[in-house]
Amino acid sequence: MLIRRSRNVALAALIVAALAAAPSAQAPKVTSPKDFFGFTIGDDYQLANYTQLVEYWHKLERESPRMKLVEIGKTSEGRPHLMAIISSPENLKKLDSYKDISARLAHAEGLTDDQARQLAKDGKAVVWIDGGLHATEVLGAHQLLEMVYQLVSRNDAETQRFLNDVILLCVHANPDGMELVSNWYMREKDPAKRSMAQLPRLYNKYAGHDDNRDFYMSNLAETTNMNRVMFTEWFPQIVYNHHQTGPAGTVMFAPPFRDPFNFNFDPQVPIEIDLIGAALNSRMVTEGKPGVTTRKGSSYSTWWNGGLRTIGYFHNMIGLLTETIGNPTPMTIPFIPSRQLPDSNLYSPIEPQVWHFRQSIDYSITANRAVLDIASRDKENFLFNIYRMGKNSIERGGRDSWTITPRRVLAAEQAVTGGRGRGEAVVADAPDVGGGGRGAGGGGTREQFDKLLRDPAQRDARVYILPSDQPDFPTATRFVNALIKTGVAIHRTTAPLTAGGRTYPTGSFVIRTAQAFRPHVMDMFEPQDHPDDIPYPGGPPTPPYDNAGYTLAYQMGVKFDRLMDDVTGSMEKVNGLQKPMPAKVTGSGTAGYLLSHATNDAFIAINRLLAAGEDVSWVKSGPQQGSFYIAARPSTRAVVEKLAADLGVGVEALGSPPAGDVMKLRTLRIGLSDRYGGSMPSGWTRWLFEQFEFPFEVVYPKTLDAGNLASKFDVLVFPSDMVPAGGGRGGRGGGAGRGGGGGFGSGQGGEGVSIPAEYQNQLGAITASTTVPQLKKFLEDGGTIVAVGRSTSLAALLGLPIENHLAERAADGAARPISREKYYVPGSILRVAVDNTNPVAHGFADHVDVFFDNSPVFDLAPDAALKGIRPVAWFDSPSPLRSGWAWGQGYLDGGIVAVDAPVGRGRLFLFAPEITFRAQPHGTFKFLFNGIYLAGQAAPGRLGTTAGRE
Known part of the structure; x- marks a missing residue:
């Protein structure tokens, strides 16, 4: 009896101890989805919304010790x-x-x-x-x-x-x-x-x-x-x-x-x-x-x-x-x-x-x-x-290292085999060279390996430095903030730093690759070398899942140096997002102030100055061509000093106005094209306008079709997927935007969906028969249109002498698009030459990296020049690829990707590359911003004055 009693006591003690040691073993009763929502998750025809989810999760948090709810920010x-x-x-x-x-x-x-x-x-x-x-x-x-x-x-x-x-x-x-x-x-x-x-x-x-x-x-x-x-x-x-x-x-x-x-x-x-x-x-x-x-x-x-x-x-x-x-x-x-x-x-x-x-x-x-x-x-x-x-x-990141890429392997194969490599295409799933896939015999020597794949000049960078004296340091700061948001460690110099044969000024950013997130650092600075993914010789390329090349430093136009050795000097690790380095007003003149066109944030400054009623002009000619000039008023000095400090844009005080011609700027009536259901390119452009403080109105097809556009707008912007295709369009752009409903023309949607009255004014689509004549009238009346990407098909719909560069003549003499087996350039970064004497390209160097996704490419017809149509940017090399994949890129040589075309008293700007793609390529935003502020200005080579319509 005593033994049995002792065993029972011991068993009871074990049970108590187990329960005490495992408080989570039995969950308290919590409210089920059916009890809360009125249906089981997954029931046919039933969905919960986010408001209900928030309420339910808060209820579960109160009921269960297994759950902690955290607000990670606002949407x-x-x-x-x-x-x-x-x-x-x-x-x-x-x-x-x-x-x-x-x-x-x-x-x-x-x-x-x-x-x-x-x-x-x-x-x-x-x-x-x-x-x-x-x-x-x-x-x-x-x-x-x-x-x-x-x-x-x-x-x-x-x-x-x-x-x-x-x-x-x-x-x-x-x-x-x-x-x-x-x-x-x-x-x-x-x-x-x-x-x-x-x-x-x-x-x-x-x-x-x-x-x-x-x-x-x-x-x-x-x-x-x-x-x-x-x-x-x-x-x-x-x-x-x-x-x-x-x-x-x-x-x-x-x-x-x-x-x-x-x-x-x-x-x-x-x-x-x-x-x-x-x-x-x-x-x-x-x-x-x-x-x-x-x-x-x-x-x-x-x-x-x-x-x-x-x-x-x-x-x-x-x-x-x-x-x-x-x-x-x-x-x-x-x-x-x-x-x-x-x-x-x-x-x-x-x-x-x-x-x-x-x-x-x-x-x-x-x-x-x-x-x-x-x-x-x-x-x-x-x-x-x-x-x-x-x-x-x-x-x-702390020693010599090399990243092996398809191009380097192909060059090595050709060197090892005496030029008998696999040719231009690295065919998917091809057997190993030299061994027939059997792992023995053939191949090169260790000496060849060292020479071809361990070339000291081809080492990976140990450090990237972004000098603070580059033309657009505020944009470089935005790039650094993108890295900071993804956990990359950044340092900033606190005194001049000498490294790699040059001196970097105070405030320059230093990014070492000897950090845990080195792969992300490399991917943001270095070009992607996508393999030639060809399923069989002569076959069509296999599309990548998304972009093939996207190097963010290239897209944003950031100036940086690669250093193969570590650097030492006076610098500190940055904490938190970085603000632009404050600039000052230099000079003691009192006539006015000069603002550089090289900085994207100059447009924020212009928009604020115009909103404040300041007198702003764009210098058209002379030694200060392309700069912005703010005529001095009693209030102006304080305004520009604050802009310089807040935005990091340099301002120079002048003793006299610029010597060249100027065109006065004013707040413009901007219409941004969109459609029912939403367009992603238009949505990103809307985000961009808000960030750079452009006032704008979203415009739907019914408004365009109604006409009288010149009374409502100075400039219309058509993002990449808004205008239907027309004859003469170059390239083969990607699919239309997702993430919304998609447009349709009546009050009754697909699948019998009825559209509420509040959205009826957004229905319809841009058409060649109804919309394009109104756009032509808008241009002839002096309006400006900026068309991007696939929307450059507007040129063909207007009958302009602009042709498809990506075509070849068949035996019967007909022009046909180049086949995909010969030419294919999915989302990648390419380099183009720029005519930066054209005002729409002011602020650019003579070459710029553009984001290109099987984008249109143009030729100008023989009579285009007589009609005042001018190329603004073009391919001047048979190998323009900077990052990604460009199969048959030689076909691009000589093709035009940006055009300035007068139409009546107005102006049409065509930008075939995706100059605002996902609001990432800051290096090409100025094409859009310039095109907007040129609204109402006379195109070169045509009669007219610099005065805009009031």
Whole structure:
């Protein structure tokens, strides 16, 4: 009896101790989605909006000790941008400690391997799972809702393990978009009529679908918020980005990805992507969820930097992407015969069937749990490996190192084989040269390797320096701020610095590559060398997933030096975003003030000066040609001194007005073309106008069709996808913008969607028959039009003598576009020559880097010059590629990409490259700004005066 009593006491004590030691073992009862929303997440015809999500998450936070809600900032429309942190109650009590461990391992500075191992043992895996970035892909936000609920409510052993081993960051990536899309879908009382078709505007205020193209630039509020969490606060080892939709005939695309991967990031990145991808695919098969495709099952790769999951690669993080079918309105998986044969890209095909939203929720939860499972089981390795990758970067940046690229390999092959290499194309999946793919015999010597691939002159830079005396240092400062927002360490000189044979003035920026995020530094400064991805000799190029070349320093026109050795001198590490270095008014003259045209921010100054009623002119000729002149008034000195200090633009006080001709500037009536549903190029231009303080009005096709445009506007701006194609258009531009509804011409939308009265004035489309005659009349009446990218087709619609340069003569003498097998230039950076004597090119050097995406290229017809049409920028080389991929680039030589064309009393400026693409190429913004301020001015070679219309 005594023994039995003792055993019972001991058992009771063990139970009490176990309960005390595991307070998270049983979750308290929390409100289910059905009880809160009135439906289960994934029910047909049901969506929650962001307002409801916020309320629900706050309720769960109050009810569950497993959840902490954090506002990471405000959205573009001012909503709270929320992140739910999910982990065990014990872990949540020590969040600061675990955050510090994650940061120390990610930065990898001052740690030994043994210390890193101990930190990995002590730390918790940090996993980021998001949803809702592309708001019409409604699965993303709703699987996030369901995942958060399950993790705070389930008590199974696996969930407990996740909570104990992992800190999960659940991030809603686009709150504004969820509010718009869900409200639009749910506005119909009859479920059968609910549809996401024909949204009235972009689902991000400015960017629409391009909200996932902003991550190295951080223009958007949401991007800035998320980058701060990823790269300056939490440093997750795994970043999982949910998207839709899966390829036809499947349910989901999941990692691994197809080649190529980027040559800058650590080899551990693609290895761990494959590792997690295998775990995800394995769990799908185990749970009987077929239809998951990988690798070449879709177009996704790991080459491009700039998306939510891809930027992580350049920060030693494992970025994951799934693209999953699903819609609250039931759908059908089609029968695609080729998707019924299993292979390494599709292990388990799925049969055609009716598909419900809840099934997609379940697939997403399985994928999430697969990621959490491997993060939990292998947490120490994930934590240690992010340290090891960072350490590798620091070591590479502190010694001689080389980045091997396709061009260098091709040159080496030709040298080793005596010119018998694979030719111009590096054919995808070709066998190794010399060994026939058998790993023996052939090949070159170690001496050849050293000579060809270890040339000291080809070493990677150890330091990049941005001199503070460059012409547009405020833009260079913006570039530095983009790096700071993505966690890059920056120093600034506090005294003149002598290095590399020159002296850099105080305030210059110094970026060392010996830091954990070296891959991102290299990717922002150095040209991308995309391989010639040709599936077979003579075949058409395989398009990259996004851009092939995007070097941000090139796009922004930043002047920098590469140094092959480290530098020492007086400098300090910068903390926080940098303001432009304050400038001063130089000189003692009292007649007026001169402002350089070389600085983009000069246009902010001009817009403020005009708004303040100051007298501003543009110097047309003489030694100060291209500068801006502000005539002195009693109030002017104080105004320009403040502008110089705030904007960092230099101002010179003059004793007398400029000697040359001037044209007086005034505030202009700017119309920015857009359409119902929204245009991403127009949205980015709207963002740009707001940043540079241009007053403007958004103009829809009905307003253009109504005519009398000269009474309303001085200048009309047509971003890249607004004007329909016309004869003579060059090149083959990419697809139209996504992220909104898309235009249509009646009050009844597609799929029977009725458009509310408040949007009726936005309907319609620009047409050759109705709109173009009104635009021609506007030009003839003295108006100015700036057309960008594919909208330069307006020239052909107006019948101007401008032809397609990218054409060749067939045997019958007809001109035909050059085939894609011969010529293909996806998003890349090319160099063009510029006539900077033309006022629309004032402020430019004689060459400029432009962003080019299979953009139009022109020739001028023989009579063009007689009509006053002039080239402004053109290709003056058979090899203009600066960064990216330009298959058959020799065809570009001599082609024109910017044109100044008089039409009646007005002026048409054509800029074929994407001069405002995603608000990133600051180096070409002045083309747009100049074109706007030339509105109403007489074109060279034509009768007229410099006076504009009042």
